[in-house]
Amino acid sequence: MSESLLMIPLLWQMAYALLLIFCWQIPQYHRIVSIFGNAIGVGLSALLFVWVKDKGIQVLNAGGWAAPYGISFVADAFSAILVLLTSIAGLAVSIASTNTLLDRRIHFGYFPVFHFLLAGLIGAFIAGDLFNLYVWFEIMIISSFVLLSLGGLKAQLEGGVKYFTLNMLASVIFLTAVAVIYGLTGTLNMADLSIKMAAVDNKILVRIAGIIFLVGFGIKSAVFPLYSWLPASYHTPPAPVSAIFGGLLTKVGVYAMARVFLLIFPEDPFLNNLFISIAILTIVAGGLGAMMQQNIQRLFSYLIVCHIGFMVIGLGLRTEAAIAGMVFYMIHDIIVKTNLFLVGGLVYQIEGHWERRHCGGLYDRYPWISFLMAIPLFSVVGIPPLSGFWPKISLVLAAFDVKQYWALGAILLGSFLTLYIIGVLWIEVFWKQRKNEPDQVDFLYYKNLLAKDKFSLVFPLVLLGAVSLYIGFGAESIQKLSQQIAKDLIHPETYIRAVLP
Amino acid sequence: MEILLAIIVGLLYASGIYMMMRRSLVKLIIGLILLGNGANLLIFLVGGLVKGNPPIIPEDANKMEGLYADPVPQALILTAIVISFGIQAFAIVLLKRAFAVIKVDDIDKMNTTDQNL
Helix, strand or coil, X not given: CHHHHHHHHHHHHHHHHHHHHHCCCCHHHHHHHHHHHHHHHHHHHHHHHHHHHHHCCEEEEHHHCCCCCCXXXXXXXXXXXHHHHHHXXXXXXXXXXXXXXXXXXXXXXXXXXXXXHHHHHHHHHHECEHHHXXXXXXXXXXXXXXXXXXXXXXXXXXXXXXXXXXXXXXXXXHHHXXXXXXXXXXXXXXXXXXXXXXXXXXXXXXXHHHHHHHHHHHHXXXXXXXXXXXXXXXXXXXXXXXXXXXXXXXXXXXXXXXXXXXXXXXXXXXXXXXXXXXXXXXXHHHHHHXXXXXXXXXXXXXXXXXXXXXXHHHHHHCCHHHHHHHHHHHHHHHHHHHXXXXXXXXXXXXXXXXXXXXXXXXXXXXXXXXXXXXXXXXXXXXXXXXXXXXXXXXXXXXHHHCCCHHHHHHXXXXXXXXXXXXXXXXXXXXXXXXXXXXXXXXXXXXXXXXXXXXXXXXXXXXXXXXXXXXXXXXXXXXHHHXXXXXXXXXXXXXXXXXXXX | CHXXXXXXXXXXXXXXXXXXXXXXXXXXXXXXXXXXXXXXXXXXHHCCCCCCCCCCCCCCCCCCCCCCCCHHHHHHHXXXXXXXXXXXXXXXXXXXXXXXXXXXCCHHHCCHHHCCC
C-alpha cells in the first residue's frame, strides 16, 4: 500500500483542479485556495523526493496488475526531483497569478486549468508507460492551450493557433512512434521495452522509430529547426502563464527525450551524432535570435531555445558526466526560466511595455528589485557561483573527454552569446538613463498598485531567487544528486529491476 | 487486408499533412482530424489483424488457445479517439474565435506575433 504514496502529489493537483471547478461560482476565493494547495503540493513533492532518495525507486502498478500488463507509475530520483521543482515553480506562479490584473481570467477558470496543467506535468514525470506518457502530455497541452488563449486578445489567438497546430502535430507524431514501437515489441511498458528493444532484429526500423520520437519530442522541446512556434506564442499571454510555460513545458519534452532515448533505445552512434548536430544548431539559432529581439519576453523565449541546446548536447554525448550536466542544467533551468518570465512581467508592470529600448533607469528607481532581478539574469549566464555555472563545467569537461570539439565550441559560444544578450539587456533596462516619457493614461503602473499586488509581483522572485541561490551555493549536493541520476539513467538495470521484479 | 489498411494509413497521413499546409483555417482542422484518424488506424494495424477470435478464455479452459485478437491496441485507440475528439472540439472553438478577432482566413497573414518591433 505504501507505494501508492507516489501518486499523492499527482492526485493532490487533480483533486485540487476538480475542487476549484466546483467552486467556479466563487472566483474570489480561487487565489488563496490555489496558493494553499500549491504550498501543500510542494510539501508532498518534497516528501516524495526524500522518500525516493532514501528507499530507492518506487513503483505503483495501477489496479494491482503486474508490470508489463498493467500501467505502471515509476518515481526514480530523476522523476522525483522534477516533480519537486514543478511544485515549487507552480507555487511561485500561483502567487504571481493572484495579481488583480488577472481578474477577468480568474472568472473564466484560470486556476482550475492551471492545476490541471501541473497535474499533467507531474503525471508525465512519473509515467512508466509510453502510452500513459502520451495521455499526460495531452492533459498538459490541452490545459496550456486554454491558458494561452484565455483572454482572447488578437496576439494571443494568433500565437495560440501556431502553438496549437505545432503541438497537435507533435502529439500525432508521438502517437505514430508509439504505434511503431508497439508493432515492433508488443509492449508499451518502458522497462519492458528496454529489454525487448535491444533484442529487435530490425535495426533500421528501430532507428526510424527513434527519429519519429525525436521529431515529436523535438517540436515539444523546441529544438532547431522545430522551434518556430515558441517565440511566436510565449510572449503573448500574461507573465505568470509565460513563466510556467517557459519553465516547464519545454523541459518536459527534454525529460521525455532523456527517458525514451536512454532507457528504451539501445545506444546508436547515428542518433547521438544527430542529437549533437541538432543541439549545436539550436544553441546558435536561439542565441542569434535572442540578440535581435526588442521585446523582453520574446528575448527570453529565444533564450529558452538556446539553452535547450545545452541539455540536448548532454544527451548526445551520452557519458555519465554529460548526463549529469544535463540533469543539473535542467534543475537549474526550470527555476531560472520561470523566474526570468516573472522578471519580464515585473518590468512590464513598471515600464508599461515590453520594449527594451524604451526602458531604462530601473536600478536607479528600484535598487532592491533590481538586485532580485539580477539573480536569475546572472544565473542564466552562469556567472560563478550562481547556478548556471556548475552544469556547464560538467558539460564542457564531458565534451573534452569524448573529444567532441564542435559540441565544446557550441557550449562556449552559447554561454558567450547569453552573456552578451543579458549584458546588453542589463545596460539598457537597468543602467541607461530613462527618457522622460509621459505615462500611458489607462495603464496601471507598478508604483500605483496596491501593496498586496506589489507583493504578489515581487514575492515569487524572492522565492525562486532563493531556490536558485541554493542551487548555486549548494552545488555540491545537487551535483552528487545529478551524478547519481546520471548513473541510473546510463545503466537502467536498477530501474528495470524495480519495475519488473 | 493489411496492405489495404497500410495504404489507407499512408493516404490519411499524406492528405492530413497536405491539408495542414494549406493556408485556410478550416483546412487546418480537417488536416488535424485526418492525421488523428491515420494514427489511430496505424495503432489498430500494428496490433495485428485477427478475424473472429476475441481474447476471451473459453469456460472449460484456463488459458488462451491459438491466434487471438490483441485487445491492447483497441484500448489505446479508444483513449486516443476520446482525446482527439476533445482536442478537435477545442480546435474548432479556438479557430472560430481567432477568425472572429483577426478577421483573416489565411495563416500566412497571421504574422503579427512574429514581427519584431
